[in-house]
Amino acid sequence: MSKKQRKNPLSLKLDRRNFLKGSALGLAASALPLENADASFIEAFFQKHFREMNKKEIQEVLNRLEKEYSEQYKKHVTVKATKAMPGVQFGYGLDLSRCIGCRRCVYACIGENNQSRDPQIPWIQVLSFRKGDKWTDLEEADKYYNPATVPEPEHWYMPVQCQQCRHPACTRACPTQATWKEPDGIVVVDYNWCIGCRYCMAACPYGARHFNWGEPHIPDDELNPVTHYLGNRPRYKGVVEKCTFCIQRTREGRYPACVEICPVGARKFGNLLDPSSEIRYCIENKRVFRLKEELNTQPKFYYFYAT
Amino acid sequence: MIRNFFKAMKQILIGDRNYYLWIAFLSFFVIAGMAAYAEQIHDGLIVTAMRDPVSWGLYISNFTYLVGVAAAAVVLVVPAYIYNFKAIKEITLLGEMLAVTAVILCILFVMVDMGHPERLWHLLPFVGAMNFPSSLLAWDVIVLSGYLFINATIVLYVLYKLSLGKEYNLQFIKPLIILSIPWAVGIHTVTAFLYNGLPSRPFWNASILAPRFLASAFCSGPALMLILFQIIRKVSRIEVKDKAIFKIAELIAYAMCINLFLEIAELFKEFYSGTVDVASIQYLYFGLKGNNGLVPWIWWATILNVIALILFLNPKTRENMLTLNAGCVFIIIGIYIEKGMGLVIPGFVPGTLGEIYNYSPTHIEILITVGIWAFGALLYTLMLKFAIPIYTGQLRFSSTKKTDGEKTSSVDLEPIAE
Ligand code: SF4
Ligand code: SF4
Numbered sequence: 001m002s003k004k005q006r007k008n009p010l011s012l013k014l015d016r017r018n019f020l021k022g023s024a025l026g027l028a029a030s031a032l033p034l035e036n037a038d039a040s041f042i043e044a045f046f047q048k049h050f051r052e053m054n055k056k057e058i059q060e061v062l063n064r065l066e067k068e069y070s071e072q073y074k075k076h077v078t079v080k081a082t083k084a085m086p087g088v089q090f091g092y093g094l095d096l097s098r099c100i101g102c103r104r105c106v107y108a109c110i111g112e113n114n115q116s117r118d119p120q121i122p123w124i125q126v127l128s129f130r131k132g133d134k135w136t137d138l139e140e141a142d143k144y145y146n147p148a149t150v151p152e153p154e155h156w157y158m159p160v161q162c163q164q165c166r167h168p169a170c171t172r173a174c175p176t177q178a179t180w181k182e183p184d185g186i187v188v189v190d191y192n193w194c195i196g197c198r199y200c201m202a203a204c205p206y207g208a209r210h211f212n213w214g215e216p217h218i219p220d221d222e223l224n225p226v227t228h229y230l231g232n233r234p235r236y237k238g239v240v241e242k243c244t245f246c247i248q249r250t251r252e253g254r255y256p257a258c259v260e261i262c263p264v265g266a267r268k269f270g271n272l273l274d275p276s277s278e279i280r281y282c283i284e285n286k287r288v289f290r291l292k293e294e295l296n297t298q299p300k301f302y303y304f305y306a307t
Numbered sequence: 308m309i310r311n312f313f314k315a316m317k318q319i320l321i322g323d324r325n326y327y328l329w330i331a332f333l334s335f336f337v338i339a340g341m342a343a344y345a346e347q348i349h350d351g352l353i354v355t356a357m358r359d360p361v362s363w364g365l366y367i368s369n370f371t372y373l374v375g376v377a378a379a380a381v382v383l384v385v386p387a388y389i390y391n392f393k394a395i396k397e398i399t400l401l402g403e404m405l406a407v408t409a410v411i412l413c414i415l416f417v418m419v420d421m422g423h424p425e426r427l428w429h430l431l432p433f434v435g436a437m438n439f440p441s442s443l444l445a446w447d448v449i450v451l452s453g454y455l456f457i458n459a460t461i462v463l464y465v466l467y468k469l470s471l472g473k474e475y476n477l478q479f480i481k482p483l484i485i486l487s488i489p490w491a492v493g494i495h496t497v498t499a500f501l502y503n504g505l506p507s508r509p510f511w512n513a514s515i516l517a518p519r520f521l522a523s524a525f526c527s528g529p530a531l532m533l534i535l536f537q538i539i540r541k542v543s544r545i546e547v548k549d550k551a552i553f554k555i556a557e558l559i560a561y562a563m564c565i566n567l568f569l570e571i572a573e574l575f576k577e578f579y580s581g582t583v584d585v586a587s588i589q590y591l592y593f594g595l596k597g598n599n600g601l602v603p604w605i606w607w608a609t610i611l612n613v614i615a616l617i618l619f620l621n622p623k624t625r626e627n628m629l630t631l632n633a634g635c636v637f638i639i640i641g642i643y644i645e646k647g648m649g650l651v652i653p654g655f656v657p658g659t660l661g662e663i664y665n666y667s668p669t670h671i672e673i674l675i676t677v678g679i680w681a682f683g684a685l686l687y688t689l690m691l692k693f694a695i696p697i698y699t700g701q702l703r704f705s706s707t708k709k710t711d712g713e714k715t716s717s718v719d720l721e722p723i724a725e
Contacts, residue, residue: 127660127661137583138660139663160660173442173443173444174444175444178436195423196352197420197422198420201362202502211362212351213351213352213355215351237351237422238351240422
């Protein structure tokens with residue numbers, strides 16, 4: 001015990017009377033500025049909710065973040081806040097008959113979206129089923145399979161990531177509106193507004209939300225410096241993050257990183273409102289299902305069998 | 308007024324050797340808890356055993372249990388004001404102070420569970436961006452703070468009046484008292500709905516959850532109070548009649564009957580229909596694929612609850628202090644397991660994608676939890692130390708108007724009889 005107290009001089013300063021006065025909030029508030037002694041801590045502390053900021057305020061925040069990240073990762077980092085394009089609802093398709101479980105998408109996603117390498121926080125999880133297993137009985141699925149080659153015989157694979165629900169359980173649960181659905185249907189998190197209560201994690205039926213239990217670590221040279229405020233900018237410890245359909249790419253007309261990398265073309269992406277899009281073709285012409293439809297979250301993530 | 312307050316405050320510094328030892332004992336755990344919390348703030352919640360598949364653990368379990376204590380404390384004692392049930396009336400204030408303490412502990416447990424406690428203000432209406440009425444957590448913030456406010460007001464008002472040697476004006480606080488009853492049910496219901504409203508977690512998404520919450524709260528809260536009352540009447544001048552204690556024990560017996568009945572209803576539904584959703588409850592009661600960390604706990608909880616029920620149903624054992632206290636302890640432990648870890652963890656196991664993660668709290672989590680409980684005990688002790696002399700009439704302030712209009716107060720404190 002005494003050893004631990006010596007390691008934390010902070011706690012020694014707080015005797016009982018102080019504790020009674022200050023309670024845990026005081027302790028937390030006094031502990032944090034000590035660690036991040038720079039002035040931007042104060043700015044970050046009083047930062048408004050993203051959706052309540054005007055253009056100028058957003059620009060100020062972006063500038064501050066760019067400076068912070070550039071210093072931290074010793075390279076030029078940009079933070080955009082590109083808005084949703086009108087007339088766009090993004091949708092995703094995944095061809096289960098093609099997926100071979102190679103998990104290239106998982107690693108492309110980690111690189112593109114600056115997920116922490118240590119501890120590792122993958123946004124995409126690829127479940128492996130033995131043929132004949134029913135996909136509703138998810139305990140039968142293997143998340144941590146590790147064969148020498150894929151696909152393993154007698155197996156099939158189901159990648160799961162944020163389903164970008166039309167009725168997201170996560171945004172309904174969040175007590176602070178730190179997460180919301182954008183006009184193009186992407187569910188995003190403001191990492192500067194999330195209080196880390198993790199109610200959204202309890203609410204999401206697809207295990208799509210991930211929490212930064214510790215300080216996220218990305219090697220400087222592996223950081224993707226092209227970032228979006230609501231997407232792949234580096235995260236803080238103690239906040240929730242999730243797949244954003246690569247908001248930094250797709251709002252500029254590009255494909256998500258996972259779509260681009262998939263070696264067998266199992267992944268489809270596009271604008272659901274555009275009748276000529278590939279995703280619309282798949283939905284209209286293939287055998288399609290969505291995960292856990294009985295929960296009525298109405299995912300915009302469609303699984304289908306092309307063959 | 309202010310001076311009087313400080314005079315009464317002094318009371319908490321005066322005590323015998325045992326009192327100081329007790330305070331020192333609790334302070335030790337509070338400080339240990341704070342040291343552990345400092346470490347958690349520094350390293351992040353990674354020092355806990357919680358991970359993505361099981362994202363709430365010991366802290367939220369304690370929170371859930373304590374909401375029950377807070378609710379039960381007031382629902383039990385408040386009717387005393389209204390119906391003037393003499394035997395219970397004497398202890399109303401003690402129950403309300405317990406409710407206040409329990410709510411404060413609830414708030415502390417939520418705080419230590421947060422990734423960013425300094426952003427707590429984001430949760431407030433107007434200054435932050437409270438997601439009301441959509442998020443049940445926002446509701447919980449509202450009902451819990453309202454409950455704290457109501458009970459603290461009643462306690463302070465009664466103490467203030469008594470300290471002046473006057474009888475308090477029942478008409479004045481009656482609306483508050485009446486309000487506090489549905490409100491107590493409310494905090495518990497809202498907390499149950501917090502879990503209940505998540506279709507992603509079939510274990511919680513059962514309509515029986517809220518009724519079960521209430522039934523178990525009416526067992527564990529009063530059981531805790533019975534133990535406290537007996538200690539208080541030993542060490543202070545407050546009289547708590549045996550009759551009142553036995554009456555409360557009887558109420559506990561009814562509540563436990565309902566609780567166990569609802570448990571059976573739940574078990575029947577899950578196991579007889581045997582859908583894939585049976586996995587969570589199977590994990591809790593029998594283990595899943597060799598993972599059975601919770602199994603002995605829940606069976607002990609059930610056994611303790613059943614023994615307590617038998618003890619409290621039989622008037623002979625109910626009115627024997629030894630078996631009565633044993634029953635109370637059994638219930639406190641039994642419900643603590645059942646409505647704590649036994650409720651929170653199976654909600655997460657198996658996870659939404661089927662993962663089975665075996666959660667067992669780290670020593671940091673345990674230290675922080677013990678620290679918060681010790682803080683609660685300390686707070687309650689100090690509140691009693693402050694309130695009891697006023698309540699029993701040992702401490703009185705008489706304010707008299709002097710001719711020159713100057714108000715003076717004099718304190719006359721009877722010597723404490725040992
Ligand atoms: S999949 Fe989960 S995180 Fe994604 S939108 Fe739906 S509820 Fe939210
Ligand atoms: S963890 Fe963050 S995003 Fe999730 S519910 Fe809490 S505040 Fe909202």
